[in-house]
Amino acid sequence: MKIDTEKCIGCGECIKECFIGAIKLNDDKAIIDKRRCILCGHCIAVCPINAAYSDEYDMNEVKEYSEKDFNIDSETLLNFIKFRRSIRRFTDKEVEEEKLLKIIEAGRFTQTAGNQQDVLYILVRKKISTLRDMTIKSLKNLGDKILSDSQNSNPIFKKYAKMWLKMYEDHKIDPVANDRLFFNAPAVLIVAAGIQVNADLASSNMELMADSLGLGSMFSGFFIRACTDNKEIYDFLKVPEGKMIYTCMTLGYPDVKYLRTVPRKKPNILNM
Numbered sequence: 001m002k003i004d005t006e007k008c009i010g011c012g013e014c015i016k017e018c019f020i021g022a023i024k025l026n027d028d029k030a031i032i033d034k035r036r037c038i039l040c041g042h043c044i045a046v047c048p049i050n051a052a053y054s055d056e057y058d059m060n061e062v063k064e065y066s067e068k069d070f071n072i073d074s075e076t077l078l079n080f081i082k083f084r085r086s087i088r089r090f091t092d093k094e095v096e097e098e099k100l101l102k103i104i105e106a107g108r109f110t111q112t113a114g115n116q117q118d119v120l121y122i123l124v125r126k127k128i129s130t131l132r133d134m135t136i137k138s139l140k141n142l143g144d145k146i147l148s149d150s151q152n153s154n155p156i157f158k159k160y161a162k163m164w165l166k167m168y169e170d171h172k173i174d175p176v177a178n179d180r181l182f183f184n185a186p187a188v189l190i191v192a193a194g195i196q197v198n199a200d201l202a203s204s205n206m207e208l209m210a211d212s213l214g215l216g217s218m219f220s221g222f223f224i225r226a227c228t229d230n231k232e233i234y235d236f237l238k239v240p241e242g243k244m245i246y247t248c249m250t251l252g253y254p255d256v257k258y259l260r261t262v263p264r265k266k267p268n269i270l271n272m
Ligand SMILES: Cc1cc2nc3c(=O)[nH]c(=O)nc-3n(C[C@H](O)[C@H](O)[C@H](O)COP(=O)(O)O)c2cc1C
Pocket: 084, 085, 086, 087, 088, 218, 219, 220, 221, 222, 223
């Protein structure tokens, strides 16, 4: 991150904005301490004369704010969130490359702790059926383990264990007709990161982007359960050391039309 000292008017806006205190004034010009800077770009976003820039990022990506292009009406946003559904019925239509990239773009611009930008996007299309086979096998093994463990009396675990064994049997008969893992979605986006919340936040924004593109998605907790401690799946997906898989979202065109939103529990709010 740098400041063009020719342009800098020494207004101090970047200094006020830099929460880690990496910028100071020197002869009425802002200078950045590279060792402290976390490359968050707030100095770029706030500078009134556009004097801050970076060699590390593509500066052509920076967009000037305009109310028309950047604002969303809050009622519309809330309705959009309320109308989103987990999709388990997909058409055969492939998802266009541009749409997948736009979804990942929504993930890329989501905030990360300490601006680490440590999120890895694993886009599975051609190898979905292999991944499904591996996952269902892993769930079967987990199910067997839970049911044979006499110490484990948790009814929820047992319910899932039985469901996974049934999934495995049905999968053997017809893996496509009985796909209750990815529901025959044409794309599966797996998100790994160093820190879980970074993957989760990016995934949430990506789901909204998918919806806005006319697509549908569903987070697969079954997949996450199956790949936890499963080296085979990690190797298959080429997840590098230091990252863990935190979310898995199916993507495709919905083969269902919803006519209204759904009800939900009242919020649990503690006022202190
Ligand atoms: C973290 C997470 C994991 C989920 N895992 C699965 C899953 O493995 N299989 C499935 O059919 N649905 C799964 N779902 C979808 C939930 O069942 C769904 O979000 C919930 O029933 C509410 O429906 P809605 O998403 O349409 O509002 C998951 C959702 C979340 C947020």
